[in-house]
Structure formats: structure tokens, C-alpha cells
Amino acid sequence: QSVLRFLASLPKAELHLHIEGTLEPELMFELAQRNHALDSLPCKTLQEMKAAYNFQDLQSFLNLYYAGCAVLRTDQDFYDLTMAYLRRAKADNVVHTEIFFDPQTHTQRGVPLKCVIEGIHRAQEEGQRTLGITSCLILSFLRDLGPEAAMQTLNEAEPFLGHITGVGLDSCELGFPPGVFQEVFQKAKTLGLKRVAHAGEEGPAQYIWEALQKLDVQRIDHGVKCLEDRKLIESLEASEMPLTVCPLSNLELKVYSGELEKRMSELLSTDLCITINSDDPAYFGGYLNQNYLWLIQNLGLDSQRVVDLHANSFRASFLSQDAKTQHC
Numbered sequence: 001q002s003v004l005r006f007l008a009s010l011p012k013a014e015l016h017l018h019i020e021g022t023l024e025p026e027l028m029f030e031l032a033q034r035n036h037a038l039d040s041l042p043c044k045t046l047q048e049m050k051a052a053y054n055f056q057d058l059q060s061f062l063n064l065y066y067a068g069c070a071v072l073r074t075d076q077d078f079y080d081l082t083m084a085y086l087r088r089a090k091a092d093n094v095v096h097t098e099i100f101f102d103p104q105t106h107t108q109r110g111v112p113l114k115c116v117i118e119g120i121h122r123a124q125e126e127g128q129r130t131l132g133i134t135s136c137l138i139l140s141f142l143r144d145l146g147p148e149a150a151m152q153t154l155n156e157a158e159p160f161l162g163h164i165t166g167v168g169l170d171s172c173e174l175g176f177p178p179g180v181f182q183e184v185f186q187k188a189k190t191l192g193l194k195r196v197a198h199a200g201e202e203g204p205a206q207y208i209w210e211a212l213q214k215l216d217v218q219r220i221d222h223g224v225k226c227l228e229d230r231k232l233i234e235s236l237e238a239s240e241m242p243l244t245v246c247p248l249s250n251l252e253l254k255v256y257s258g259e260l261e262k263r264m265s266e267l268l269s270t271d272l273c274i275t276i277n278s279d280d281p282a283y284f285g286g287y288l289n290q291n292y293l294w295l296i297q298n299l300g301l302d303s304q305r306v307v308d309l310h311a312n313s314f315r316a317s318f319l320s321q322d323a324k325t326q327h328c
């Protein structure tokens, strides 16, 4: 109880959050009804849907996550989704959040990119005005669709770059190394966009090297497989490269299966710049504070360590230097 009060008292930043992964089953069914899209869902009832949230690995989660996206059709849907997340984030005392979205998941289904971006953006503005939460948006490429589709997506997004802070790389990792996206990340850089990439979640440490060397990223998303490579850890420490770690996600997707606690302890005993995040909280059973709570309860983190981790999140954010100093 006092732990929860302590967590609630800390104003926090979140750096690894997929907006599609905040779609709670209740809202999913509400939007399905509103859009006459119940047939597009893999489950007919809320209870069935919730029962299906039981994953073996990343792919089994992605299958359900993409299926759930089928109910998102209008800019109002994206607004409602984002507002619901921001209200929930407020309850966890999140004051700054950097939100991923997967444009290809929606444009592939015929939803215009403009609807997606403008719906989310309108909620971001409303969230800043009424909840006091600052946020930015990171356009994430689906790595399994390949580099040409990513480049096409970046080109389509050019009219909306005023609403976008950076690009990311997500979806099925094994078999899709980061290096093949070098050209599209290079283009993103010339457009003035920040770069981050999921690497070393299920994929090997080599994928983290590639993201660093070929994509010129400012953060590694997940990155927990760096534990396989001592030299990589040293390099990440020396460059103060942030990792956006998501404990409940790793737990639910069976990354490091039986030994997650041990591996997380190892990670936290290094000098790496670790940040704590919720990834897809509607699917993994907890928003940001629950991710901190899991570490406290399972690894015995003390409050000073929690304060350090939360400061890392602001340090690793894309906030201005002034804003960072205010928060740390």
C-alpha cells in the first residue's frame, strides 16, 4: 500500500508504449459495435477475448494485437483510444509519454494515415490541456513488411511530420534484422526525426549492434538480450545508450521464460541507462506503476533505485534540456 503511494507520488515519463496496445477489451467491443465491426474480431464476447490473453511468445501476442486493431476505423476511434490511455496514464502520475503507433497496420486495412495521425494528435493536445501530460508521437515501421514498405510509409507521412518526433521499428523480430532498414532510417534522420528500434527482445544481441551501427538510434527498445554479450553491455554503458525495458511484457511473452527475475536483476546490476515502461498494457496486465511494482516485489528494488530509474526516463526522453532539468 505504501509502495503504491510512493509510486503514485513520483511524476513519471513513459518511453515505450504502443497506442494500439492500450486498447482495453471494453473499448474494443464498444468501438466494434459503433463501427458495426463485430465480425472483424476473432472473439465474439468480451470474456472470450480476455481469456485469449495468454501468450507463448511475441508472435502469439502480435496475432491478437493486430486482430484487435480491426475495430479502429475513424479519427474519432484513434482520439478515443489515445484519450483513454492518457487518462489511465494520469492515474499513474505519468507527466510525459512518447507514444508509438503502427501506421501500416491501419493503412493496410484502408484507414487513411491522416485519420490515424490527426485522431491521435487531437487527443495529445487535449491531454496536455486538460491532464497536463506532454507527449510526442513515434511512427513505427513493421519490420516483417520489409524496407520498401517502410520507405513508402515514411514518404506518405511527410505531410504530417509536424506531428511526429521520431521513427521506430517493431513487430516480429526474429528473421528481420535491423540492418535492412538502414536507408529508411537514414532518410528519417535527414528529415530531422529521432530514431529508436526494438532490438534484442526475442532477437539476439547482434540485432542490437546492428541497430546501433546501421540505424543510428538514440534508444534501444527492450534490448534485454544484451546480457548475451559482455562487449555490447560495455559499449552501451560507455555511450549511455538508454534501454526501454518492459518487465510485464517480457513476463507475459516468456522472454527469458523461467529466469526473468534473475535476468532483470543482472540487467539492473549493470551501469546501463535502464528505463521502465509498459509496452502494451491492455494486453500485459499492467500500466506503468504495475511494471515498477513487479520489480519492487520480485527483485526487491529499493526506493532510491526506483527514483534513479524514473530519472533515467526523463534523461532518455526527447524532451528539451530545459524540460528535463525541471523533471529530474
Ligand code: HPA
Pocket (backbone or CB within 6 Å): 018, 021, 058, 065, 170, 171, 172, 198, 201, 249, 279, 280
Ligand atoms: N515487440 C514488437 N512489436 C510490438 C511490440 C513488442 O513488444 N508491441 C507492439 N508491437
Ligand code: ZN
Pocket (backbone or CB within 6 Å): 016, 017, 018, 170, 198, 221, 279
Ligand atoms: Zn514494444
